[in-house]
Amino acid sequence: MLTSVVIPVRDAADQLLYTLFSLNLQFTAFEEFEVIVIDNASCDGIAERIERFHAHYPLRVVRFRRRMPYYHLLNTGLAQASGELIILLSCNMIVPREFIGVHQHAHDHSGELVLLGLGTKRIYSVYEPDFSPIQQQECREWLVQYPHIKRPYTQHCTVPLLEESQIVGGLPFHIGLPCPEAEKRHAIRQKYGPRLEHHRSPWTLFQTQHVSILRDNLFRMGRCKELPRLEMERDLAKRLWRKGCRFQFDDKLTLIKQERVIRKAREQSVSKKNRRVQ
Template identity: 80%
Template sequence: MLASVVIPVRDAADQLLYTLFSLNLQLASFEDFEVIVLDNASSDGIGERLERFSAHYPLQVIRFRKRVPFHRLLGTGLAQAGGELIVLLSCNMIVPREFIGVHQQAHEHTKDLVLLGLGTRRIYSVYDPAFSPIQQLECREWLEQYPHIKRPHTHHQTVPLLEEGQIVSGLPFRIGMPCPEAEKRMAIRQKYGPRLEGHRAPWTLFTTQHVSLPRDTLVGIGGWRQLPRLEMERDMGKRLWRKGCRFQFADKLTLIKQERSIRKSRQQNLLRKNRRVQ
């Protein structure tokens, strides 16, 4: 089963390169998956840096000169994907070596499956001067605990903090911090089990940060609708659920979420999401 890993990105070159490097370390055969990067009009030189990146797997980079809505970005990724399995992944997720294999095996055993991300830890892989005051403080305190992690030599520009050898050794997975979103999912998993039996609305857990589903299923329900991102994800999850798809947590996987600066647009999305929860 060929898996197509679709990664949207905008102005996160350093985090993306760490993510792509972690995919170089997969236990699965490099012929069993491809990666499609969707560059949504980045302005941080990501194109040139990707040209210098040596991928062990087939890598497509699709660049948009002007920023496009998220639904169009994902629609382009789906159109370019050649795999039977679509894996949607955030650009700032470092994945474990068994990442591709776990997704492939789960779908080989269960038809019409939507495999949801579960375990996530956080790490400061990159120092960003645009970090919020809270992020700045947390980054300093976290770095004090691990003297073997590189320190930013300047506070006025973005500085990568990890060495590739540290990713090879699995260090990020040992020193990652708790992730509030993942802790909420773990509480749901504890209550309903990995297959979410008895959960009335598993579709609300659908997110494009880490999920996999069959390509035919996604195409069959009409793909992505023209909605703001959070509403688009909810809409997709609900349509998959109504179609009869089975929602299940990826119990065996823990990913590393690389901290990014909180932009105004992201803050507005979080506020909208919190209003819905209330």
């Protein structure tokens, strides 16, 4: 089963390269999957750095010159995908070696499945000077616990902290911090089981940062609608559910979410106002 991994990205070159490197370590044969990166007008040199990256699998990059809404990124990625199975993945997720294989195996046994991400830990793979005060403090305390992780040599520049050899050895999966969102999902799994039996609205758990769906099921739904990200995700998931797709948590994978700068709600609000004025 050919699998297409679609990864939208904007200004996260260091995190993305760690994610792409983790896909180099898959147990699955490299001719069985492809990766499509949708670059949303990044300004941090992603295109040039991806050109220098040696991928063991087919890797394509679609670059937009101006910033596009998220639904447009997904529609573009889905149109570019060749696989029978589509995995939507966030640019800052380091994946375990069995990642592709687990998704393929799950869909081999169910044609109407929507496989939802469950297990996630957090890690400071990259130091960013614009981290919030809470992130700065957590990062410092975390680095104290693990002296073998590189320290940022400056507080004023973005600095990658992980070595590729540490990803090969699986270190991030042993030193990751708890993820509050994942803990909530585990509580839901404990109540309803992995197949979410008797859950009245399983579509509310759909997130494009880690989910897989057969291509045919997605294309029966049509394009992602022109809505803000959360509303778009809910709309797509609800349409899949109404068409008979079954939502299930993945019990076999734990992904590593790389911390990124938290954009302040006020800044986002100002940005929206500016767009309306224009």
